[in-house]
Amino acid sequence: MTISTATTISELKSKLTSWRSAHQTVGFVPTMGFLHEGHQSLIRKAASENDRVVVSIFVNPTQFAAGEDLATYPRDLAQDQLKCLEAGADLIFTPHVSEMYPSGFNTYVTTSGVSELLEGKSRPTHFRGVTTIVTKLFNLVQPNKAYFGQKDAQQVAVLQQMVRDLNQDLDLIVCPIIREADGLAKSSRNTYLSTDARQQAVVLFQALTLAETLISNGELKTSNIIAALNTHIQAQSLTQIDYIKIVDPTTLQDIDNITTDILLLLAVYVDQTRLIDNKLIHLEA
Structure with a gap:
């Protein structure tokens, strides 16, 4: 079994076109890479419920504030590809920053209420980056279902509100936290x-x-x-x-x-x- 990779939006759309023409359902797992068992559990769930599974691997700069770990965030694309293959993904989307945020990009998706508490207080620009990139990815992939982990509980609440308020046409599936043997949440x-x-x-x-x-x-x-x-x-x-x-x-x-x-x-x-x-x-x- 092999897995396809797309690095540009045009490549992604080309891959998706044949699936849609065959009326195949698409599950989507957005990630920032450096995948672990928690991510794989989402991919497996998606594979069990859809004909095809797309995984995005993109370290999204707009959800990092100045002084946070954008530059040092762990990356290992070769290992990620193996983990995606093991878990049953069909396509990996790995765009460059310039592909997602081309010159002149100046449109953002913002939410109010749940995004302003907790993580939103500690990291005030974080959720604007999350909702913007997830909306862009939803628009590109157009999945039937998208899968997120309960570990990022506030992110889940923010995205549920976004999907509801903007009438985004998909089901958002929340999956349990995967932990190490001693209980530490995988991250x-x-x-x-x-x-x-x-x-x-x-x-x-x-x-x-x-x-x-x-x-x-x-x-x-x-x-x-x-x-x-x-x-x-x-x-x-x-x-x-x-x-x-x-x-x-x-x-x-x-x-x-x-x-x-x-x-x-x-x-x-x-x-x-x-x-x-x-x-x-x-x-x-």
Whole structure:
């Protein structure tokens, strides 16, 4: 089995034309490359539900702010191609920046509400970059279904709002977080972690588990839960908390007292690497 690669929009459209003429369904997995098991789980899901699967690999500069890791973001296209092939993709789209943002480009897609909280506060230009590139990719690929991971929970909420508000004609499928054996959420940025930082990074998963335990034991005041998680995370020597939030899963608005299901979101620096994680916690009756 082989896998096709397109580097230009014209090549991509040429590949897609034959599929559409044969009335084949298309699943789409947008990525920034340096693929891991989490990405492969999305590709496998897409392959199981569609006739064809397109994976985009594009490190999108507009979602990085000045001083973030755009230049050093890990890249390994040869390995990515193998992982796409293993997982069942049919076509990889790997455009150059100039292909997606040609000279004179000055149009952006912005959302309000969910994009202005959490990651939007820490990285105020981030989601404009995400919604712009994803809209461009949706327009180009025109998939029947697009697949995203729950690990980027706020991104999922932003894109769900975008698809709904702009009447984009596709189904957005959200897939579970894939974790390492010790619970650390798989992420391309995990490669930045030193040995000591990698050992301490598991504290994010431990904090999610601690919160679930506290809630199941009857602690429903979010300030008490957040205080306990703060203490637990800060006990590690290399950690610095960006935020710990307990929010409504749909609106991402803060909750003071838990009366229904909640979404717990973490953003923590472990040494110099910023990691995020989350868990949807169900309130038992």
